[in-house]
Amino acid sequence: MDITYYLYLSAVLFTIGAVGVLVRRNAIVVFMCVELMLNAVNLSLVTFARMNSNLDGQVIAFFVMVVAAAEVVIGLAIIMSIFRSRRSASVDDANLLKY
Amino acid sequence: MTSTTTAAVQYAHATGVFKLTFLLILLPAIGAAVLLLGGKRTNAWGHLLGCAMPIGSFVIAVIEFFALIGRDGGENRQLDQHLFSWVPVAGFHVDANVLLDPLSICFVLLITGVGSLIHIYSIGYMEHDPDRRRFFGQLNLFVAAMLLLVLADNYLVLYVGWEGVGLASYLLIGFWHHKPSAAVAAKKAFLVNRVGDLGLSFAVMLMFTTFGTVAFDGVFNGASSGHARTGTMTAIGLLLLLGACGKSAQAPLQSWLLDAMEGPTPVSALIHAATMVTAGVYLVARSGAIYDVAPHARLLVEIVGGVTLVMGAIIGCAYDDIKKVLAASTMSQIGYMMLAVGFGPGAYAIGILHLLTHGFFKANMFLGAGSVMHGNNDEVNMRRYGGLRHVMPVTFMTFAFGYLAIIGMIPFSGFFSKDKIIEVALDHGGASGWIFGIVAIAGAGMTAFYMTRLMLMTFFGNKRWPRDVHPHESPKVMLVPMAILAAGSLVLGYLLILGGSLQHFLTPSVGPSLEVGAHTISPVVLSIITLAVVAGGVGAAWWIIGRKPVAAEQAPNVRPYAHATRRSLTGDAVNEAVFMRPGQYLTRALVYFDNRGVDGIVNGFAAGVGGTSARIRRVQTGFVRSYALSMLGGALAIGTTVVLLRVGS
Numbered sequence: 224m225d226i227t228y229y230l231y232l233s234a235v236l237f238t239i240g241a242v243g244v245l246v247r248r249n250a251i252v253v254f255m256c257v258e259l260m261l262n263a264v265n266l267s268l269v270t271f272a273r274m275n276s277n278l279d280g281q282v283i284a285f286f287v288m289v290v291a292a293a294e295v296v297i298g299l300a301i302i303m304s305i306f307r308s309r310r311s312a313s314v315d316d317a318n319l320l321k322y
Numbered sequence: 323m324t325s326t327t328t329a330a331v332q333y334a335h336a337t338g339v340f341k342l343t344f345l346l347i348l349l350p351a352i353g354a355a356v357l358l359l360g361g362k363r364t365n366a367w368g369h370l371l372g373c374a375m376p377i378g379s380f381v382i383a384v385i386e387f388f389a390l391i392g393r394d395g396g397e398n399r400q401l402d403q404h405l406f407s408w409v410p411v412a413g414f415h416v417d418a419n420v421l422l423d424p425l426s427i428c429f430v431l432l433i434t435g436v437g438s439l440i441h442i443y444s445i446g447y448m449e450h451d452p453d454r455r456r457f458f459g460q461l462n463l464f465v466a467a468m469l470l471l472v473l474a475d476n477y478l479v480l481y482v483g484w485e486g487v488g489l490a491s492y493l494l495i496g497f498w499h500h501k502p503s504a505a506v507a508a509k510k511a512f513l514v515n516r517v518g519d520l521g522l523s524f525a526v527m528l529m530f531t532t533f534g535t536v537a538f539d540g541v542f543n544g545a546s547s548g549h550a551r552t553g554t555m556t557a558i559g560l561l562l563l564l565g566a567c568g569k570s571a572q573a574p575l576q577s578w579l580l581d582a583m584e585g586p587t588p589v590s591a592l593i594h595a596a597t598m599v600t601a602g603v604y605l606v607a608r609s610g611a612i613y614d615v616a617p618h619a620r621l622l623v624e625i626v627g628g629v630t631l632v633m634g635a636i637i638g639c640a641y642d643d644i645k646k647v648l649a650a651s652t653m654s655q656i657g658y659m660m661l662a663v664g665f666g667p668g669a670y671a672i673g674i675l676h677l678l679t680h681g682f683f684k685a686n687m688f689l690g691a692g693s694v695m696h697g698n699n700d701e702v703n704m705r706r707y708g709g710l711r712h713v714m715p716v717t718f719m720t721f722a723f724g725y726l727a728i729i730g731m732i733p734f735s736g737f738f739s740k741d742k743i744i745e746v747a748l749d750h751g752g753a754s755g756w757i758f759g760i761v762a763i764a765g766a767g768m769t770a771f772y773m774t775r776l777m778l779m780t781f782f783g784n785k786r787w788p789r790d791v792h793p794h795e796s797p798k799v800m801l802v803p804m805a806i807l808a809a810g811s812l813v814l815g816y817l818l819i820l821g822g823s824l825q826h827f828l829t830p831s832v833g834p835s836l837e838v839g840a841h842t843i844s845p846v847v848l849s850i851i852t853l854a855v856v857a858g859g860v861g862a863a864w865w866i867i868g869r870k871p872v873a874a875e876q877a878p879n880v881r882p883y884a885h886a887t888r889r890s891l892t893g894d895a896v897n898e899a900v901f902m903r904p905g906q907y908l909t910r911a912l913v914y915f916d917n918r919g920v921d922g923i924v925n926g927f928a929a930g931v932g933g934t935s936a937r938i939r940r941v942q943t944g945f946v947r948s949y950a951l952s953m954l955g956g957a958l959a960i961g962t963t964v965v966l967l968r969v970g971s
Contacts, residue, residue, distance in 0.1 A: 244950050251944075314946045321944025 236263035357459030372458025421475030425831035458882035464490030518568015525561035534695025542611035559619025587692030627660030635768035670832035686807035735815025770859025
């Protein structure tokens with residue numbers, strides 16, 4: 224099986240994630256799409272590591288997972304507190320920080 | 323023409339009693355410092371200190387005068403005392419020296435002598451003024467500055483004194499600064515004087531670039547050596563003349579003197595009659611060596627003198643304000659002096675002679691006018707006087723002495739000095755000699771007219787006092803100085819001309835008197851002609867004013883020339899139209915340019931930046947998804963660029 228398919232898959236996942244971030248309003252869904260993008264990048268990182276026969280990509284993928292885990296903690300906490308105060312999980316409703 | 327132009331100027335070092343010369347300046351300066359800085363603590367005895375200082379200077383001056391006479395003539399009578407190095411820069415060295423010579427001792431005696439009398443007079447005149455201490459302080463300041471002016475041995479120190487008297491004049495004209503007219507008059511005097519001072523300062527700079535020094539001896543020796551171009555010397559002469567015109571209220575800078583009468587009357591007597599306004603004559607006489615090599619500048623001095631002589635006399639005929647008539651008369655008399663010093667070697671002493679006699683009789687008359695005002699609730703309008711000779715007999719007598727002196731009645735002092743000027747003018751020869759001679763004789767006639775008018779309106783005729791005014795004679799402290807000055811008005815001219823004494827005395831400073839082979843008109847005939855013209859002026863005044871009662875109000879509808887004369891020959895209107903209005907337009911244009919041009923660029927740029935950022939900040943909508951889109955767009959743009967660059971290379 225050609226290894227480039229992994230990259231195609233990664234690109235497709237990333238695109239789905241990006242489009243999801245742009246078009247969806249629900250903060251949870253947007254959040255999941257961000258995770259999707261991160262994991263698409265992880266996939267391409269390990270693919271490149273495989274292609275170049277060194278471990279750098281895999282190590283970076285671990286770092287990304289760690290950061291993503293931390294980000295989930297912070298992000299979910301923010302979404303929770305916004306939902307509690309505004310009774311809404313829509314990202315368009317939280318638009319006070321502007322000009 | 324004379325030998326002075328070739329003989330090198332050399333000053334001897336001061337020794338013995340002449341080492342006290344600096345005290346002349348220091349005493350009044352100390353008085354001014356104590357009175358102006360001492361505040362209310364000095365109120366009780368301030369006027370006494372203010373009088374003691376100029377009297378002290380006068381005593382020293384008299385001692386030095388006799389010591390000076392005791393020395394042999396020539397350089398021995400020109401004594402330079404080194405005080406300290408003022409500007410010790412390589413290539414530009416100025417010493418603070420005092421030069422005591424016959425010319426300066428004449429001025430010192432006039433300033434301290436007449437000044438002391440006027441100080442004493444002021445004790446009475448300013449008795450009820452709450453600011454009498456400040457008055458004496460500023461009067462002392464003036465005396466110190468004026469003495470510095472005449473005792474300087476170089477033009478830079480002279481300039482310091484020149485500015486000092488200008489400052490004192492400004493302060494004293496505006497002494498009653500709560501009166502808007504006095505404040506404006508002070509400002510006007512200061513500004514007009516600035517124009518003249520500019521001329522003097524440029525002259526000093528030009529001297530330095532031409533001769534490399536500003537000391538009298540260096541400049542005069544350089545001028546008479548003939549190395550400098552005539553054009554340069556003419557320029558220096560004209561610039562000095564501009565300075566003299568400003569300080570001496572000569573045309574075209576005469577306009578400030580009439581307004582300066584807003585100051586207290588002793589100030590008018592001391593500063594604006596006897597001493598400061600004659601500083602211009604001193605400057606020209608002192609700079610004789612420069613004018614000797616600049617005949618064109620010299621001619622202009624004569625013209626300025628002749629024009630102002632007539633102008634002042636005409637203006638003097640029209641005013642009803644007693645002080646302004648005297649001020650116009652001062653202009654006219656200084657015109658005589660300018661005319662005399664304009665005639666050059668031999669005539670300087672004549673100009674100084676008239677200056678000294680004028681200093682006495684004009685100070686006398688100003689003090690008399692002050693006494694009249696003092697007794698009439700400070701009224702200055704002569705149409706409110708009349709018949710005062712009965713209630714103020716002493717003032718009338720002393721004033722009459724001054725009057726007879728100024729119209730040149732024999733044997734009063736003005737007769738000797740004014741006749742001499744007319745004589746010198748006619749002996750000058752050529753068309754200019756005749757023109758100036760006739761102008762001077764006509765001026766004598768006009769002087770007789772306006773002074774007789776003043777006498778008739780003030781001391782004779784019907785009583786026109788307002789109901790609530792009760793004229794009374796002034797206290798003795800005022801009358802005694804007036805009497806002394808009146809005595810001077812009587813005898814001074816004869817004493818100074820006796821055997822040519824003043825001319826011989828002044829020879830070391832201004833050159834010997836001119837030896838005239840034949841007079842154009844013999845002096846006796848000339849005196850008779852002049853006296854006849856004077857008698858005509860007196861008669862005309864009696865015919866026009868003395869025969870019938872004087873109206874208590876000025877006639878409103880008069881012919882245009884009389885109207886112009888009441889406006890001091892439209893001098894102020896001309897100044898306003900030629901200098902003030904264009905200046906005003908220029909400043910307005912500059913302000914407009916500043917507001918719209920300079921400020922416009924700066925403010926416009928700021929407004930542009932502000933407006934742009936106000937629009938750009940609208941991008942921050944607060945919608946997270948639009949930010950995400952921008953991020954994606956940016957990332958794509960960067961990625962695309964990187965890829966394209968890779969492909970390109």
